[in-house]
Amino acid sequence: LLKAAGNWQPTGWVTPHYLASPVNFQAFSSQFGYSLCRGLYFSTDQNGSLRYLQQKIPYPVIDVFGMKRLPETIGYVAITGFAQQPPSDVADLVLRAGAHKVVRDGWAGMYFHWFREPARLRDLLRGVKGHGFKFVMPSATMDHRVATS
Structure with missing residues (x-):
């Protein structure tokens, strides 16, 4: 759509409310050079429940998915x-x-x-x-x- 609207080329990604699965974040990193967001990382707790943590960092990083994160x-x-x-x-x-x-x-x-x-x-x-x-x-x-x- 962006290309058709005037040859715009998206360069980065913002995940709505930063909520996406690890599979989604891997897909975003394969399509975009950077993401503007706080990182969410998922883990399974001792009871087997899926939990997430927000990575709040004071400077840009390359995350575990290989994407540059420009943090909020x-x-x-x-x-x-x-x-x-x-x-x-x-x-x-x-x-x-x-x-x-x-x-x-x-x-x-x-x-x-x-x-x-x-x-x-x-x-x-x-x-x-x-x-x-x-x-x-x-x-x-x-x-x-x-x-x-």
């Missing part, structure tokens, strides 16, 4: 909270961005929902830039060194 490190604006996560607003995200400045090659990745007020986005961008972060195209990070998870 500071979260998103969630006024009422979501899925057992506490509420967070712009000030919370800006504070988290500041905490990532202590990490070499720290990354302030975030998500902003389209239905939120534009003023919140403006304040978020100003606050994150105020910590010295620069916004770059995801593809601009592809040649930089990354850690392997």
Whole structure:
């Protein structure tokens, strides 16, 4: 569809709510050069139940599926909270961005929902830039060194 709409070539992937199976993540890594997300990794617990863990990392990594992950490190604006996560607003995200400045090659990745007020986005961008972060195209990070998870 993207190619037909103007020769667009997708380069990365965002998994909706980061929920996909290991088989899905393997398929994504074979089709896309990077993913913008928090990593979910699955394991079986001592009772045989399938569980997942979120990998929260402060910089891009190559994951176990061979895909470069550009992580969402500071979260998103969630006024009422979501899925057992506490509420967070712009000030919370800006504070988290500041905490990532202590990490070499720290990354302030975030998500902003389209239905939120534009003023919140403006304040978020100003606050994150105020910590010295620069916004770059995801593809601009592809040649930089990354850690392997």
